[in-house]
Amino acid sequence: MDPSPADKPSPQPASINRRSKPQLSCNLCRRRKLRCDRKEPCSTCTARGLALSCAYPSNQAPAQRRRAPGPHETHKGRPQATVQDRLGQLEQIVVSLMQKTTSDGQDRPDQHPGASIPQDRPEDGSPEGTVNSEDFPAHSDGGNVWFSSSDAQYVGGTHWAAILDGIADLKEQLEREDHQNTEKPAMLHTFLLYGCKSASKEDILAALPDRPAVDRYISQYFNRLDLAPSCVHSGQFSREYERFWENPSQISVMWLGLLFSMICLAVLASSAADSSSSPGFRNPLVDIYREKIVQCLILGEYTKSGRYVFETLYHYLTIEYSIRKDADQDIWILSGISVNIALRMGYHRDPSHLPGISPFAGEMRRRAWATILQGDILISTQMGMPRMIKDWQCDIVEPRNLNDSDFDEDCSELPLSRPETEITTVSHLVARRRIFGALGVIVDFTASVRPVTYDEVMRLDRILNDAEVTVPTYLRMKAMARAVTDPPQVIMHRLFLRLMFHKGQIMLHCKYLNPDPATFSEAYSYSRSSCIKAALGILEIQHICDEETNPDGQLYTMRWRASSFMKHEFLTATMLLCFLARRPDALTDGHDLDQIIAALTRAHGIWMRSRNSSMEAKTAADTLSIVLAQQSVDYNVGAEGQAMNNDFALNSALPMPFPTGGLNGNGLEENFHYGFPFVGSSQMFPGSAMMDPSLAWQWQKYFGTELPHDSA
Structure with a gap:
């Protein structure tokens, strides 16, 4: 039976009964679903290094947030950052690997006492002295968990995805582009x-x-x-x-x-x-x-x-x-x-x-x-x-x-082992067994949820180096020019063993890259140097594999063995060097920013060639595009008002694998041109008629301003 007209609810205008719920959280906290204390800037954005990006809806201005405008603010009290402010923010968005924040924006508590650095250091330049908890609190790697409607995934703190997650704005930008422009391949x-x-x-x-x-x-x-x-x-x-x-x-x-x-x-x-x-x-x-x-x-x-x-x-x-x-x-x-x-x-x-x-x-x-x-x-x-x-x-x-x-099958007793200098069908297996024995201890150590000490880090570092010493001479890394008569299987075993050694170094030492002056200690220079050398060494192996698996390369018949095991290590090294490119103050003696940028530029070309067949390669290529593009912008802003000259436009159609040009007085590359579209050319210059439209939103996101228009 239909209800009588008296029983039917009378319609009410939406404007009377329904009001849009005011947004009290800032835009970033609302998007990430984080707790916001409604300050300006809020504590969560400040802790993540995103204070300049903390903003509230223009139609909401709670009284507790109103205050007098600062020197770079509008009269409405909202920050109006300059380009220099934005660059300063970009220098801080790489969150420290040792200071990951929890979901409410607060730092994890430090839960362990200090540690003494053992005196019997490796001979290749390890530091001496004592480290206490005030210098650098060593704690366990927390890892990260991602949730979706159909999946929950955890990765440890040394995983490349966790490193990328620490680069907040990069991760957001990559996720935005991934959702808008890409379709993931079917599993x-x-x-x-x-x-x-x-x-x-x-x-x-x-x-x-x-x-x-x-x-x-x-x-x-x-x-x-x-x-x-x-x-x-x-x-x-x-x-x-x-x-x-x-x-x-x-x-x-x-x-x-x-x-x-x-x-x-x-x-x-x-x-x-x-x-x-x-x-x-x-x-x-x-x-x-x-x-x-x-x-x-x-x-x-x-x-x-x-x-x-x-x-x-x-x-x-x-x-x-x-x-x-x-x-x-x-x-x-x-x-x-x-x-x-x-x-x-x-x-x-x-x-x-x-x-x-x-x-x-x-x-x-x-x-x-x-x-x-x-x-x-x-x-x-x-x-x-x-x-x-x-x-x-x-x-x-x-x-x-x-x-x-x-x-x-019929032997009653096994013969004695052949000399280790003699190549057999299992020589590489024996060598791997020793490296992986040390690597397994390191994996357990980094996966531990208990506090760790630097004494233990250095003890495991000695175990890893001792295992590497036991690798037979013919399985040790050497230049490809000296391996022209070696079988491709032996060359691949060499590369893999060296890759696993560098993997152990990064897992042990990456947490000590933190350049924060408040926790920076020269006592950790050995860890920083080891980690940087390992990352550069891994990208050198990537370069060798990329060249030698070509049809005329020495490893062409073995290219099916260049699997995602190796690519995982290439990704980890790439993300670590991206971290260092944004925080050059973490570099130690013997390493400079130009060396890092050259390695990343070469790696970018490799990732670009495989980005269409691999989501991980696409992530690496897109990340490097952003980092290298920003390095180009850093140079242009810091060049004391000098505009880009015509060399950029002339060279824009000829991407080079390495930076070209000399160093200026500030140690920056002049006229350098990276091997990917638009960067180092007039197409990357704001206001140029040749600038690619797909980069406009990147500029606006980073600098908070509309693109300047070409006066012509």
Whole structure:
């Protein structure tokens, strides 16, 4: 029954019953959903270094905020910052890595006593003296958590994303551009986690190529890849391979999954080395074969941890990882499955303590565990998470330096390890085991939520350097010009080992970059120098990989191994140098701003070339565009009124990889031109008719003014 007219509510004008709720918080706090004390500027913006950007709606002016205008204010009491004020703000927006604020804008409390610096420093210039809590309070890394409607993600304080998050305005600008102009690529389907169509053993066998094709794939796997020594013995597999072709139906389904995983990896490597492949190309056979691998794992009930389960899982994890351009949480979940299955199978205990394991099987388990340790650290740190394996759980020793031909299933006793100066199929695995042993301790240290001391930092630094000393000479970093006769696998192992050493240095020392005069201490110059050297060294490795993975490069056949593991370290180094570019007072003796800018400029070109296929590369490229553009603006504002000359316009169509021109009296580059659009050219100059419209909003955001118009 319809209600009577008397029962119907009478409509009221919206202007009488509904009033817009007044906004009392400042615009920045409202956008970030932070607590605002309604002062002008508010405490939250002041603590974040954004006091000059703190503003309230023009139609709201609470009485408690009204005051007399200052020298650079309008009569309404709102700040009217000059260009110099904005530049001063930009010098402070990089929030200290050791002074991250909580959500209410207050600093974390310092909770630990001071620490003494040990006197037995490394020989390369470490400081002496004592540090107390008044100098620099050492506390644990808090990390960051991001929430969305469908996801919650945590990363530790040494993760590149946490470093970027500390650069408040950069992060806001990148997020704004990302939401407006980009569409994130669809995530790959991880068959083992989200399912695939079921298949029988006969169906899986029917998908296997004919023997000549499989022979070629297996040959590529053993001769072009360096994955086999990690968990597959070439002699044992060859004998099993022959038995399989004699009677394919009698082979176990899990061994069949191992075979498909080896084929799939060979296809991946072949596709990467194919000069006709575009950057985003993936051979459709990869998806077919990785689905067969998962079907074998499921049909073989992999959770029961039978024979060949770990080997197949390891290969499948490598495949899923290799086809992704960016970090993916699915890979971390897969890694956790692999680690737990390995623990259930007792891989973490040395075979000498376990009965019923032959010398051959024991040695292969040692190789497998070295691989598990490495993968756990790499994947966990890439996701910004603590590692899953703890040292106190394990007692397994490192594998021996042996070739596969030195032992087989029938040996009653393992031969003695070959000299470390001799290259074997597992030499790189042994060297990595030592570096990752030190790196694992550092990862645990930086992931700790307890207060830390500088004594412990320096103790771990010595452990890392001692591990690096044990790396054989032929696996040590050297110039590419001296490596022209070296196999590409050895060169890649060299680069990777050095990259992991620099990774440990940054994780240990990045928190001591803080240049705040209130907490600055010369006693930490060793940490600052180590961190800067490591970041520059990582970008040098990025440059080598970028050049040598080209079609005529020495690492062209290995370019599929330049994975997102390495890219993660490149990102971390990039963000740290962006931090230093905005805070040059953190630089130590032997390092200057020009050196940092040159490294970032070269890295910018590398990130730009891959920005369309990787969201992380796009983030790095966009961040560098902003930082390098601001460096150009810093020069123009500080050049004592000299306007840009015509050289910029003449050179604007010829981007250079490095800054050009000489140094002026202020130590600034004259007429320098960066290798990306619009910067260092008339297109970046405000008011120029050639200025790109997409940069107008950037100028207005940073300087709080409209672009000046060309008087002409």
